[in-house]
Amino acid sequence: MTIASFRGFLLGDAQADRAVPPTGFTASLTVFAAAAMSFLAVFALALSLTTERIAERWSAELARTATVRIAAPAGQIQAQTEAALNVLRTTPGVAVARVLSTEEQQALLTPWFGPDLPIDTLPLPQLIEIEEGGEGLDAEGLRLRLSAEVPGAVFDDHARWRAPLVQAADRLRALGLFSLVLIGATTAVMITLAANAALSANAQVIWVMRLVGARDVYIARAFVRRFTLRALFGATVGTALAALAVAFLPGEATRDGFLTGLGFEGLEWAWLPAIPLLAAFVAFWATRMAAFRTLKELT
Amino acid sequence: MIDLQSVAYNYGGRELFSGVSLSITPGSFHFLTGPSGAGKTTLLKLCYLELMATSGRVSVFGRDAAQMTRDDIARSRSRIGVVHQDCQFLDHLPVIENVALPLTVNGKDPESARGDLESLLAWVGLSHQADRRPPELSGGERQRAALARAVINAPDVILADEPTGNVDWDMSQRLLSLLVELNRMGTAIMVATHDLNLIRAAKAQVNTRTLRIADRRLISAGADL
Ligand SMILES: Nc1ncnc2c1ncn2[C@@H]1O[C@H](COP(=O)(O)OP(=O)(O)OP(=O)(O)O)[C@@H](O)[C@H]1O
Numbered sequence: 001m002t003i004a005s006f007r008g009f010l011l012g013d014a015q016a017d018r019a020v021p022p023t024g025f026t027a028s029l030t031v032f033a034a035a036a037m038s039f040l041a042v043f044a045l046a047l048s049l050t051t052e053r054i055a056e057r058w059s060a061e062l063a064r065t066a067t068v069r070i071a072a073p074a075g076q077i078q079a080q081t082e083a084a085l086n087v088l089r090t091t092p093g094v095a096v097a098r099v100l101s102t103e104e105q106q107a108l109l110t111p112w113f114g115p116d117l118p119i120d121t122l123p124l125p126q127l128i129e130i131e132e133g134g135e136g137l138d139a140e141g142l143r144l145r146l147s148a149e150v151p152g153a154v155f156d157d158h159a160r161w162r163a164p165l166v167q168a169a170d171r172l173r174a175l176g177l178f179s180l181v182l183i184g185a186t187t188a189v190m191i192t193l194a195a196n197a198a199l200s201a202n203a204q205v206i207w208v209m210r211l212v213g214a215r216d217v218y219i220a221r222a223f224v225r226r227f228t229l230r231a232l233f234g235a236t237v238g239t240a241l242a243a244l245a246v247a248f249l250p251g252e253a254t255r256d257g258f259l260t261g262l263g264f265e266g267l268e269w270a271w272l273p274a275i276p277l278l279a280a281f282v283a284f285w286a287t288r289m290a291a292f293r294t295l296k297e298l299t
Numbered sequence: 300m301i302d303l304q305s306v307a308y309n310y311g312g313r314e315l316f317s318g319v320s321l322s323i324t325p326g327s328f329h330f331l332t333g334p335s336g337a338g339k340t341t342l343l344k345l346c347y348l349e350l351m352a353t354s355g356r357v358s359v360f361g362r363d364a365a366q367m368t369r370d371d372i373a374r375s376r377s378r379i380g381v382v383h384q385d386c387q388f389l390d391h392l393p394v395i396e397n398v399a400l401p402l403t404v405n406g407k408d409p410e411s412a413r414g415d416l417e418s419l420l421a422w423v424g425l426s427h428q429a430d431r432r433p434p435e436l437s438g439g440e441r442q443r444a445a446l447a448r449a450v451i452n453a454p455d456v457i458l459a460d461e462p463t464g465n466v467d468w469d470m471s472q473r474l475l476s477l478l479v480e481l482n483r484m485g486t487a488i489m490v491a492t493h494d495l496n497l498i499r500a501a502k503a504q505v506n507t508r509t510l511r512i513a514d515r516r517l518i519s520a521g522a523d524l
């Protein structure tokens with residue numbers, strides 16, 4: 001559909017529209033259903049965007065927070081680091097093991113001690129960052145090997161507790177997306193039912209229009225236009241109300257908190273106008289198909 | 300333009316009529332008579348493709364009715380003006396918009412035909428009823444509105460089922476003269492009627508043929524009038 005024909009569809013066709021009597025009941029039903037469905041859609045969308053955000057943040061932290069710390073007298077640090085790296089290289093489930101440079105360690109400490117810390121004069125432990133990969137890391141086994149071979153090494157994977165949470169967040173996100181699909185399908189079903197009701201209530205009107213030579217497209221257009229506009233209107237109201245509700249959810253506090261973090265951040269708000277447009281799109285096709293099916297039967 | 304060749308029709312029971320052949324050519328003027336229940340309305344419906352013949356061949360504007368799609372039928376109908384016996388309208392629209400309906404559904408702007416619309420309504424005596432809704436009209440007024448709707452789009456053929464059944468003699472003469480005028484300009488006309496006086500009045504003005512359905516046959520009935 002080109003822009004011009006879409007514009008014509010929205011503005012014009014008032015004549016075709018008039019040929020079908022206004023039906024108050026199905027009209028308000030359609031508007032209400034579209035509003036309610038898009039209200040729900042906003043929450044489903046918020047759920048999936050929020051969980052996506054949280055899962056991303058958590059898994060990023062997961063990926064970088066397994067470390068081996070070497071604390072040893074200054075003279076032995078070098079040797080023990082080598083030894084630890086050797087152990088890590090031969091440990092299944094370790095994708096990358098990387099010795100942090102002095103600058104990186106300083107960067108980690110800066111928030112705590114300020115930039116002027118003379119790091120090389122302090123007896124700091126050496127950090128080795130581990131990225132897990134492959135078949136997963138046997139933390140206990142690694143700990144045993146390290147304590148046997150590298151006395152100064154401490155394996156720290158305190159962020160691992162988040163792994164099941166990331167999984168749960170991913171699952172929630174999938175559920176949110178699935179809910180969106182269900183909401184869309186339900187909208188299509190409701191609009192089809194309403195359109196069918198309107199079409200059969202207007203069998204007489206359709207008969208008269210046919211008597212004077214109206215083609216199916218012309219008759220269908222009157223119904224399609226009206227249901228599309230109703231869905232667009234209802235969905236806009238529903239989306240706006242839900243957006244307000246989400247915007248005024250008590251929030252902030254912790255960035256990771258799921259309950260307090262539910263909502264949209266920055267550009268994510270740009271998704272919202274898609275909901276009424278999608279509702280209009282669904283209504284357009286649902287009514288069009290219902291209309292052509294009914295018109296085929298009414299011969 | 301509309302040709303019937305040994306057409307038969309039944310509503311599921313026995314044949315209402317059979318072996319009916321008829322040719323509506325440009326500029327022709329037919330009357331269709333016969334007893335009530337003989338099948339006049341049915342025959343007209345075959346001509347405007349509301350019904351499909353159970354046997355025989357109907358062709359409209361050169362195309363076989365049996366092969367037509369719904370769009371083909373709609374296109375044919377926009378060239379046929381029909382006055383249906385029950386005068387069906389869109390009851391929620393004012394009379395003037397109902398009369399303009401053949402224009403609007405064919406994508407024409409009724410505003411540009413405003414003058415035609417108004418003089419047509421004046422001719423059928425409905426100027427004052429133009430903004431009323433069809434259910435508020437009398438039976439005769441509805442028939443006049445139906446005739447106005449049938450002619451507004453300058454059709455090639457007008458099929459009118461009892462167009463003067465509910466109007467007085469003077470008004471029926473006015474309606475007839477409208478049809479006669481259109482016929483003189485080349486429009487083919489077929490009128491189903493019981494009104495022999497109407498047929499006689501028409502014969503005095505134009506060349507007409509009268510057909511009669513009786514005993515399940517369509518016969519030419521010129522002489523006995
Ligand atoms: N939809 C229908 N189903 C079954 N029978 C029908 C149907 N329509 C008409 N008939 C029957 O077919 C016969 C012819 O009907 P039709 O309306 O063609 O008659 P007509 O000649 O127009 O009569 P009238 O002069 O009363 O208008 C009648 O006996 C009628 O009962």
Ligand SMILES: [Mg+2]
Pocket residue numbers: 339340341384460
């Ligand atoms: Mg009849």
